[in-house]
Amino acid sequence: MSTASDQLPRWITLGVIPFLNLLAAFVVSGLVVLLIGEDPIEAVGILIWGAFGFGEGVGYTLYYTTNFVFTGLAFAVAFHCGLFNIGAEGQAYLGGLGAALVCLHLDFLPLPLIALLAIAAAALFGAGWAFVPGYLQAKRGSHIVITTIMFNFIASALMVYLLVNVMAPPGKMAPETRTFDESARLPFMHAALEWIGIDIPQSPLNLTFFLALLCCLLVWLLIWRTRLGYEIRTVGISPSAAAYAGISTARLTVIAMAISGALAGFLAVNEIMGVQHRLLLDFTAGYGFVGIAVALMGRSHPVGIFFAALLFGALYQGGAELSFEKPKITREMVVVIQGLVILFAGALEHMFRPQITALYHRLAPSPKPSEA
């Protein structure tokens, strides 16, 4: 049986195989749609129209994309260091706490200053929550997958406690903080563009979108253009080679996890400061887990991650529209599609590889060593 090390050109490994995996996920999703008695082709049409067909839809799509960019980048940075951070959910949750504390208690400051402080606080809290599993992995050898899972649940319990017992204003039943002052809210994109005379439809899309783009650029610079990034990749590819080169695996584990947690924390800037304007339960809503799929599909490269995030953002928004048009296809259909995409594009990514390799060698009998 052929293995993953078979020589295939880049356009196949980065283009054809992910496409086939995605196609498989959508075919199975189509079967699920058939099973519940709807027309999959029509559903795809509604989904695409819902995501891109009208201005408001596009706004929503990009708003979801923003969340997925952050969690995708968060997973990717740790992954480059050979770490499996599946705790983005908890780290984003804590990031929300940081952002909310700034927005609630420092709202006498001017907005740009609050925004900077809130972004810093979200990063700091997210990084702090990722630091502990990172440190335990580095110094005590605790398996990072398990500790980050546990930290997700601990974060969830902590936040419920804080929201119910500490942060909810007296006399209010709902476990959420008071709404932030006008001065502590990030402007929506439609509001911001109106100031400079451009009119776009209203949507939750806000200025955090630019932070997401900036993070893509910064992560690219970090991983491929700095010494730290070089060290991170070295540890990720071969810890023993890194050790011989005098790179401290322990130090980089902690740093990579902290950066990863900070990126996850930014999700809270979009959700808490940009859209919800208050801290509430479960605002992370599974974005952290989908970030794994986003990073895997995007091959841990910021450009890939952006497009994978756009795909998932479109699925989210298109799915919402779909459940509106077709009440039989509930919101959970999107969850199923996400799961299937993670399954086929992530876990079963080598499924079509042997056939593709065989086909490629048959069609191109003397493949040259790839020069590109």
Added chain:
Amino acid sequence: MEALSFFALIVDSAIRLSVPLIFAALAGLYSERSGVFDIGLEGKMLAGAFAAGTVAALTGSPWVGLFGAIVISVVFAVVHGLASITYRGNQIVSGVAINIVAAGLTVLLGQTWFQQGGRTPQLPSEARFLPINLPFAETLAEVPIVGQIYSEVISGHNILVYIAIAAVFATHWVVYSSRFGLRLRAVGENPSAVDTAGISVVWLRYRAVIICGVLCGFAGAYLAIAQSAGFIKDMSAGKGFIALAALIFANWRPRAVLLTCLLFGFLDAVAIRLQGANVPGIGEVPVQFMQALPYILTVVLLAGFIGKATPPKAGGVPYVKER
């Protein structure tokens, strides 16, 4: 007397709450001992619960419901096997995918078939596993302490509770005293040695993963048709992850799994009882703290501050035959 019956009540509910953990943790034990990490226990349990609720509602028989739960859970387990054994994909990613698919599919199909917001129909009592009164429970209830414990703690559970306890000792025997168990442990520590001995690593791991599916089916059926009277959206509520924590805490050993699950079940039972109550000397213990305690304890254990967790050496690594 008062204290004893209060204690008996708590232990009784601790047992009830620990049963799904026991099944799921044993499920994880088989899989992980063979070298296949499984963070998809949660999803398999949920899918099993949904299948049990649906099938029991349609057929009116708890046993057929249990069978349905096992079948569906095994299907998910085989998908995990395909991803992690045959196609050598990432086992963590596969587990995450299974959890997400199960969470979505159960509600989607439940809503389509029954239109009750993702629930399955309320089951009549003959379609559920009901408490069984062991012989003489009534008569012995009058006997102080021993009789009380017998009638309140040991008797009066449904059949799945007793099966769970039996499964622990059966697993202990299988893992440590059977030929399959020896090979199972070997394949999780050093698959190439097993391969050299002429035993199929792939088939051995598939069997482990299928047993994992069967036991998760039991866990799901317990949730939907023994503890409750039907499937409710997201009813596994993180139990698969607590079971995973229990498995690690028990150091992948069956009898320790039983004790750990009982401990975690006990914490849960106490958390429910203590809601808002004052503990002398400590004050009000937040219920969230009690709920988070299993996770905190597991992290502390993993950090090596109390004992040491030693996972199977080849866990999480797909096996590639030498070329």
